[in-house]
Amino acid sequence: MKPCFAQRIGKTLLAVMMVLVASHGSGQEPYDQQPINYSQKSTDNPIARLQQQLDQGQQSLDFDEEHGFLKALLKSLDISPESQVLVYSKSSFQLQQISPRRPRALYFNDDSYVGWVQRGDVLEIMTTDPVRGEVFYTLEQQPEGKPQFVRDQGQCTVCHSSSRTQRVPGGLVRSMYVMSSGMPNYGSGTFNTDQTSPLSERWGGWYVTGTHGDMRHMGNVYAKDRHKPEELDREAGANVTDLSELFPVEKYVTPHSDIVALMVLEHQLQMQNFLTLASHEARRSAHHDQVMNKALERPVDYESDTTVRRVQGAADKVVRHMLMVDEAALTDAIAGTSRFAEEFQAKGIRDAKGRSLRDLDLKTRLFKYPCSYLIYSKTFDQLPLNMKAAIAQRMREVLAGEDTSGDFDHLSRADRQAISEILQETKPELWKLGE
Structure with a gap:
C-alpha cells in the first residue's frame, strides 16, 4: 500500500531535519563534517608519507646550523631550491622574526609548500590532501630526537579557509602596503592575487627578481609615509635582478625571488x-x-x-x-x-x-x-x-x-x-x- 500524503510529508520533514542536524548541529565548518572530515588524520599527503618513513627508519633528515632541516626537507619532498620566493611582510605567525632585512622564504612544488624564517623556531609546511585540501604542519628546528611533523589544530585555517581560498582549506598570495618594519598597513586594504590580478596590484611585501619592461608592481619597496601608504616608489622596485643591496642574500638557499615562480605560485594556489x-x-x-x-x-x-x-x-x-x-x-x-x-x-x-x-x-x-x-x-x-x-x-x-x-x-x-x-x-x- 502506498504511503498517504501525510506520511510522505512526515518523511520529508524528518529527512530535512536529519540533514540540518548533521550540517549545523556541531557548529563545525562544513569541511569538518561528513564526508570530508577535515580534522581527522590525513594519511594521503606527502608529509604524512614522509613521517611514516621517518618513523620506520626508512628516511632521515639532516640538520645544519644555518637552515636547520630546510635543505633536507626540500630534498625529501622533491622541491627545488630554485622555487624560492621571499616575502618581507609580517604576515606569518613567526612575524617577530620577519622584516625587509630578514624576509621569509617560501619553496614549492605541485603539492607542497615550505616556509623558512631566519632564527625561526619551526619550518612551516602546507601540503595537499587530494580529498580534504591543504593540510598544515610545523617542524621544530631542533636537531635532538626524531623529526616530528605537528599538524595544525585550526589556527592556520582562520586565514586559510576564507572567501580568499573559496572557503576551503587552501593557500593564497596577498599583496599589501607594507611599512619599513615589514608591518602591513591593513587600513589601506590588501589584494588577493592570482592570474587575474594586474601586475600593478601584485607583490606588495614581496621581493621580486626579474625583468618586466614597462609594467610595474608593488614589490621590492615599502611605504615611507604611514599616512599615504599607497604612494610607493614603484620605479625603484622595477626590473630588479639583484637583491644584495636590500638584505644579506647569502643567508638564503639562493639569492632569488623569481618573478616567474611568483606568477606560477599565484596560479597554482587558486587553481588548487x-x-x-x-x-x-x-x-x-x-x-x-x-x-x-x-x-x-x-x-x-x-x-x-x-x-x-x-x-x-x-x-x-x-x-x-x-x-x-x-x-x-x-x-x-x-x-x-x-x-x-x-x-x-x-x-x-x-x-x-x-x-x-x-x-x-x-x-x-x-x-x-x-x-x-x-x-x-x-x-x-x-x-x-x-x-x-x-x-x-x-x-x-x-x-x-x-x-x-x-x-x-x-x-x-x-x-x-x-x-x-x-x-x-x-x-x-x-x-x-x-x-
Missing part, C-alpha cells in the same frame, strides 16, 4: 583551491543525497537536481580558472633570474609534437597553451566521477567552440585545437568522459 572546492561540493552533495534517499526510500543512486546544480556550478569554476578566463594580459616580456622556469617546463608531460601544458609564454600571458597543468594532479584524478565528467563535458564544449558566452574568447582557434590535442593524447581517460 577550485579543485578542492569541486571535491568538497561533489562529496557533500552526494552525502546529502544519501541521507535523503534513505529517509525518503528513494533509490540509493538517485541524484537530486540540487546535486546536479552544485556539481555543474563547481565544475564551471574549475574550467574557467583552468582555461585562464580573465587572465591579466602581459604588455611586456617577463624573464626570471633563476632556473625555475627551465626546471618547471622540464617536468611537463609532452605529446608527440613535444607540447606540454607546462610550457610558458611570458610574452603576452603565463602559459603557451592556456590550460592548467594541475589537470594532471592527484586532486583532479581523485575527484568523484560525476564531477570529473561535468568538467570534461564543459571542457569539450569550450574547446569545440560551442560556448557562446564570450568568456572564453581569449582562446584562439589554434589555442583550442592545441589544448584539445594535448589532452586527448596525455589524458585520454578524461577526454572520453566528456563524450
Whole structure:
C-alpha cells in the first residue's frame, strides 16, 4: 500500500531535519563534517608519507646550523631550491622574526609548500590532501630526537579557509602596503592575487627578481609615509635582478625571488583551491543525497537536481580558472633570474609534437597553451566521477567552440585545437568522459 500524503510529508520533514542536524548541529565548518572530515588524520599527503618513513627508519633528515632541516626537507619532498620566493611582510605567525632585512622564504612544488624564517623556531609546511585540501604542519628546528611533523589544530585555517581560498582549506598570495618594519598597513586594504590580478596590484611585501619592461608592481619597496601608504616608489622596485643591496642574500638557499615562480605560485594556489572546492561540493552533495534517499526510500543512486546544480556550478569554476578566463594580459616580456622556469617546463608531460601544458609564454600571458597543468594532479584524478565528467563535458564544449558566452574568447582557434590535442593524447581517460 502506498504511503498517504501525510506520511510522505512526515518523511520529508524528518529527512530535512536529519540533514540540518548533521550540517549545523556541531557548529563545525562544513569541511569538518561528513564526508570530508577535515580534522581527522590525513594519511594521503606527502608529509604524512614522509613521517611514516621517518618513523620506520626508512628516511632521515639532516640538520645544519644555518637552515636547520630546510635543505633536507626540500630534498625529501622533491622541491627545488630554485622555487624560492621571499616575502618581507609580517604576515606569518613567526612575524617577530620577519622584516625587509630578514624576509621569509617560501619553496614549492605541485603539492607542497615550505616556509623558512631566519632564527625561526619551526619550518612551516602546507601540503595537499587530494580529498580534504591543504593540510598544515610545523617542524621544530631542533636537531635532538626524531623529526616530528605537528599538524595544525585550526589556527592556520582562520586565514586559510576564507572567501580568499573559496572557503576551503587552501593557500593564497596577498599583496599589501607594507611599512619599513615589514608591518602591513591593513587600513589601506590588501589584494588577493592570482592570474587575474594586474601586475600593478601584485607583490606588495614581496621581493621580486626579474625583468618586466614597462609594467610595474608593488614589490621590492615599502611605504615611507604611514599616512599615504599607497604612494610607493614603484620605479625603484622595477626590473630588479639583484637583491644584495636590500638584505644579506647569502643567508638564503639562493639569492632569488623569481618573478616567474611568483606568477606560477599565484596560479597554482587558486587553481588548487577550485579543485578542492569541486571535491568538497561533489562529496557533500552526494552525502546529502544519501541521507535523503534513505529517509525518503528513494533509490540509493538517485541524484537530486540540487546535486546536479552544485556539481555543474563547481565544475564551471574549475574550467574557467583552468582555461585562464580573465587572465591579466602581459604588455611586456617577463624573464626570471633563476632556473625555475627551465626546471618547471622540464617536468611537463609532452605529446608527440613535444607540447606540454607546462610550457610558458611570458610574452603576452603565463602559459603557451592556456590550460592548467594541475589537470594532471592527484586532486583532479581523485575527484568523484560525476564531477570529473561535468568538467570534461564543459571542457569539450569550450574547446569545440560551442560556448557562446564570450568568456572564453581569449582562446584562439589554434589555442583550442592545441589544448584539445594535448589532452586527448596525455589524458585520454578524461577526454572520453566528456563524450
